[in-house]
Amino acid sequence: MTSGIRFDAVSVAYGGTTVLDRLDLTVEPGEVIALLGPSGSGKTTALRAVAGFVRPVSGRVLIGDRDVTALPPYRRGIGMVVQQYALFPHLRVEANVAFGLKARKTPKDEIPGRVAEALEMTGMAAYAHRYPRELSGGQQQRVAIARALAIRPKVLLLDEPLSALDAQLRSGMLAELARLHRELPDVSILYVTHDQVEALTLADRIAVMDKARLQDCGTPQDLYRRPRTEFTASFVGNANLLPVTVTADGVAFDGTELNVAPGDATPGAATLCVRPHLVGLGEGPNALRGRIVEVQWRGSTHRLYVEVGGHRVKADVRELRETPLLGSEVTLHFAPEDAVLLAAGVNDDH
Numbered sequence: 001m002t003s004g005i006r007f008d009a010v011s012v013a014y015g016g017t018t019v020l021d022r023l024d025l026t027v028e029p030g031e032v033i034a035l036l037g038p039s040g041s042g043k044t045t046a047l048r049a050v051a052g053f054v055r056p057v058s059g060r061v062l063i064g065d066r067d068v069t070a071l072p073p074y075r076r077g078i079g080m081v082v083q084q085y086a087l088f089p090h091l092r093v094e095a096n097v098a099f100g101l102k103a104r105k106t107p108k109d110e111i112p113g114r115v116a117e118a119l120e121m122t123g124m125a126a127y128a129h130r131y132p133r134e135l136s137g138g139q140q141q142r143v144a145i146a147r148a149l150a151i152r153p154k155v156l157l158l159d160e161p162l163s164a165l166d167a168q169l170r171s172g173m174l175a176e177l178a179r180l181h182r183e184l185p186d187v188s189i190l191y192v193t194h195d196q197v198e199a200l201t202l203a204d205r206i207a208v209m210d211k212a213r214l215q216d217c218g219t220p221q222d223l224y225r226r227p228r229t230e231f232t233a234s235f236v237g238n239a240n241l242l243p244v245t246v247t248a249d250g251v252a253f254d255g256t257e258l259n260v261a262p263g264d265a266t267p268g269a270a271t272l273c274v275r276p277h278l279v280g281l282g283e284g285p286n287a288l289r290g291r292i293v294e295v296q297w298r299g300s301t302h303r304l305y306v307e308v309g310g311h312r313v314k315a316d317v318r319e320l321r322e323t324p325l326l327g328s329e330v331t332l333h334f335a336p337e338d339a340v341l342l343a344a345g346v347n348d349d350h
């Protein structure tokens with residue numbers, strides 16, 4: 001069986017309301033795609049359509065080259081981990097992990113070896129005889145992952161698997177998931193999250209969802225450096241979105257001519273995206289003069305909010321010995337190559 005997942009114009013509706021609108025997306029064999037987007041944007045719905053828990057009103061879901069749209073969940077060969085792990089409280093860890101194997105009628109003498117393998121892979125071998133209530137949140141999480149891996153799936157669906165963990169455990173588990181993926185290079189993973197750090201860390205590509213639609217898809221670097229829409233720019237990383245005017249002569253912000261490449265932008269209103277850590281303090285190209293209206297010290301950086309022509313420009317500045325004074329006049333600048341011009345309205349109906 002080949003792996004990989006393909007959404008072919010998949011739409012899902014509940015009671016006449018479309019919650020997933022003609023999704024086209026391919027997860028290549030062995031690839032990790034993060035579905036990133038705000039609450040209610042349709043991420044879980046997309047996952048459930050792959051797992052077979054919801055039936056699309058139109059379109060097809062393929063796993064490898066097999067159309068699985070009409071197959072029941074247990075015949076799709078998928079491992080799934082949901083937000084609330086959903087371990088069986090009355091079963092010991094080993095029985096929880098064996099559950100999917102039994103349901104699939106795996107030969108009895110194969111089961112202990114497969115359970116041991118999955119527990120080994122998730123670092124839970126020593127806990128085989130415990131009950132879920134005797135485990136920490138992070139350990140329960142590992143058992144849930146072991147249970148999904150025990151069936152040796154070609155496709156792994158992870159729905160906010162770390163959201164119930166505290167920040168420190170989360171970053172530890174994130175490293176574990178990256179390691180697991182290196183150990184299982186053939187498994188295609190669809191990873192739902194609304195945490196951009198998880199998406200940037202784990203994913204080969206990020207699919208950005210909003211309002212039931214796929215808005216953008218690309219490598220993390222690509223989306224971060226060259227976002228196509230304002231939504232992507234503000235959702236993947238932090239962004240200054242400056243309203244600018246494009247004319248035949250160039251690009252202007254607040255009456256100041258800027259040195260940025262107009263690309264193929266058409267004359268009229270547009271948005272300029274500049275990342276706060278690429279905005280410098282002091283004179284330089286694309287100098288913007290303004291007044292500091294807020295300062296946040298964040299350990300390694302100072303986040304300055306500077307009012308320029310009625311707009312707040314964010315600058316993350318490193319190595320400032322003294323905290324700048326509120327109300328002082330400062331000059332900010334950014335390099336021409338660090339600015340991305342976004343056409344107005346690209347995020348509207350398309």
Ligand SMILES: Nc1ncnc2c1ncn2[C@@H]1O[C@H](COP(=O)(O)OP(=O)(O)OP(=O)(O)O)[C@@H](O)[C@H]1O
Pocket residue numbers: 014015019037038039040041042043044045046194
């Ligand atoms: N069983 C259902 N019946 C009716 N509406 C539903 C059902 N499941 C989901 N929805 C609606 O579909 C939309 C998309 O839901 P979905 O669970 O896919 O969002 P999500 O992107 O996973 O959000 P979150 O980040 O909050 O988990 C929401 O508006 C939700 O209310």
Ligand SMILES: [Mg+2]
Pocket residue numbers: 043044045
């Ligand atoms: Mg969800």
